[in-house]
Amino acid sequence: MKARPFFWAFVTPAALCGFGLAVALAALFQFSLRAYVPGSLEPGGFTLENFAALMKPLYARVFAETVWISGVTAICTLLVGYPVAFALVRTKRRVLKSAILIIVVTPLFLGEVVRTYSWIVVLGNNGFINAVLMKVGLIAQPIQMMFTRFGVIAALVHVTLPIMVIMLAAALAHIDRDFERAAESLGAGPVRTFLTITLPLSAPGIVAGLTTAFAWTFSAFATPQLIGGGQVNMLSNLVYQLGFASFNFPFAASLSVAGLALTFGVLAILRVLSRPLEAIGPH
């Protein structure tokens, strides 16, 4: 057997991190099965009441809304991110490449809260978009964008875009250009070449990007909290509203456990659905 000199050096920190995560999850799960004692920080005895309380339609609605917003955000991010990633990979001008990269990556250097407050300035009734539209006479009254799903999704797309572009760019960069040249030499135009060669070969990047964007958005908190203003609620907001703001940690834990199970479930479905797509790709 081939010696692997760095095996343990790499495995040990990973195992320690994994252990820490497992302990935290075990604590979370344990808390979800404990009773809430009003006026006290200490949870009571073991109970299934927290999970029984989740059976109300309200929670199903918020879970469904979270999946819907995460899905739409992932798709919108893909639609916006693909051309950007394509331009980033295919442009030959270094200055342009650097400019695209900087513009794409910059949002990652801003805190989520700062980014979200900026969106309030853009989306508000007296914000940038409404001011411009009213100035040019396209609208007479401001369009309500704050505290709507549209506003939340727009801000989430912005937050998620860097991740999507980086993942798509990695996939696009690995495509062997000879396939495209072969298609062109056989008479395919640029659109046909893109649709029949480039796009299918970038499928692994699309799947990875969609999955990551979905999972990334699923746990979003600050953006729906501030842009949604309590009118558009995702799972994390519900955990905050019902758990942390009211000290009911057992119920917050049960919501988190349910959310975690839902995330795993949705990601598993995504994985199954994307298998044929992934098979098209070169990797």
Add this chain to the structure above:
Amino acid sequence: MSVALVARASLFAAGVCIMLTGPAFAQDKLTISIWGGSWRDLVAATAAKKFKEQTGADVEFVTGGTIDRLNKAKLSRDNPESDITFTTSHVGWLYANDGLYEELDLAKVPNAANLVGQAKISPFHIGTWAYVYTIGYRPDLIKDVTFTSWADLWKPELKGKLAAPDFDPSHLIAVAAMLSGGDAATWQKGEAKLKELKPNFKAFYTNDANSQQLIANGETPVQVILSMNAYYMMGEGVPIKLVIPKEGAVLGIDTIGIMKGSKKVDLAYRFINAVVDPEVQAEIANLKKGSPVVTNAKLAPDVAKLPGVFTTPEQWKEQAIIIDHKLRAEKTAEWRKWFAENIMN
């Protein structure tokens, strides 16, 4: 022994005496858990300064949100990372109920003799400053509605214009109960009334900055707002009118307690005494436009006359709706859950 030698020995002895009898706590440092930002700066510029003058001891701040700090206190139960904690009155009860606070001996806090009755929250924590949650609105954007009662919030003209805190519904729950003939203890009486308010909500703000932004940009021209935030925004040039409804405004008190297990309890008492010092209290009230919790604080006249700043026993009695702090600590989860399920979602 020469005169010079005697003089030198005397000087040395005097120096030693000064070192020994000077500020007894000069080498000590008191660790204080408090919210970050303007609250930490406020305490640093007022009480901590006075405390340093009186004891020579320094103050170190550990900052964080209300719940983060509560969790940290719970995790370091027997070896607290802070000696003193500032928190809200009802969360202070959670500290007390969980045995995280020392029982206070107010005989060690001479300035506490002048505390208003409403600031004596529990045997474990006392008030440091007070504020109200009340109706604040933009008169330039809300022109046809007048506010004299909490009931005015239900007016149909305010449809889609109102914001309230998402982290604490207790103000509206207590008010709706009052308007329905109940009180905070019988809050269910106000459930139907509160549901009628739902169409008027445009958003729920998540923190002070969010509240300030939403009223400043006119997104929510009416708010159930923290008086101090309203005054801050007025200072920034935002036209806001603050109303004390005829039923009164909902009182909030931030409090202070000594952490059980603190090794600097004597110093902690000296700090609490500095916080409730009348000069410090006046300074805090003037800076934040809140109410002092001692009767002998002398406020600037233009601050003393502001709505929501209470300086007389009559104001405390007639203009403040006080939700029992212990009840609030026990009911917050229930209220929060009901509010989230029936009003916010």
